[in-house]
Amino acid sequence: MDFADIGKLLTDGKNLGGLANRIYFGLWNDVAAWPTDPSGPATIELAGTQTGDLVMKAGKRMFEHYTTEDAAKLDINVIGEEAGKGYELLLHIFAPGLHKKLLGFMNATKNEDLVFIAMDSAGQNYLLGCEIRSAKFSASDGSGTGSTTDGRRGFGMTFAFRAANIYVYTGNIPLTEAVGSV
């Protein structure tokens, strides 16, 4: 791979922070095929890009999860010791309200293997989950009723995924059931 100069690279000067207020999730076991990580990429741009789609098994689908504006973020942390570095992606979302559907989601997923796709404010997607490792519920932050009437009632959730590399996911996200076999 040839290295290249890295400039400011902001399209039309746009660089808002934060995540879009829709997160996409599914069960790791329901994934039939994963996007392809770069292998021997020709450029450093390709070294940061996955190709292909996340494909679900027949009858399975990805789902949408609302998160409060300016309450979701993706942290990218470096983990590991010298010569063993990797990344941990922490997806924080805040779901408003304490409705039964939300509590049911938490009950059903707290020990489950999951996959997430989060979109940042630039419209760039990040996939949490890969062929050998899932995203897992790791912590709750600010969950509950709040203590004052101007407090925030809802569920703050953090999901963690560890990977050797981080990429931009460039595929599509069908929110409808897959049919047929891959």
Added chain:
Amino acid sequence: MIWTDYFTLIKVQPGRIVTPRLGTLDFSDPNLPVEKLQALFEDDFPYLQITPLGMEALYPMPPLAKLPTKTVEPFAPSRKPIKRKA
């Protein structure tokens, strides 16, 4: 004409798909603009297959150009016939 005359949705049930290029599109909506779907199709979108009608309407084959005609002269040998010695 609606988009389903030109394209068939494959591999998924009709419904919403989040695309990196055009955002979320609801493929259960018969009124999706054909131009958008054509752009997706040309972008190797894996969930659309073009129909024969779509192929005809969106990618018409140009009529075959007529080849110039050329009159071919009948073959006439230019060499003199070789006389054999008796």
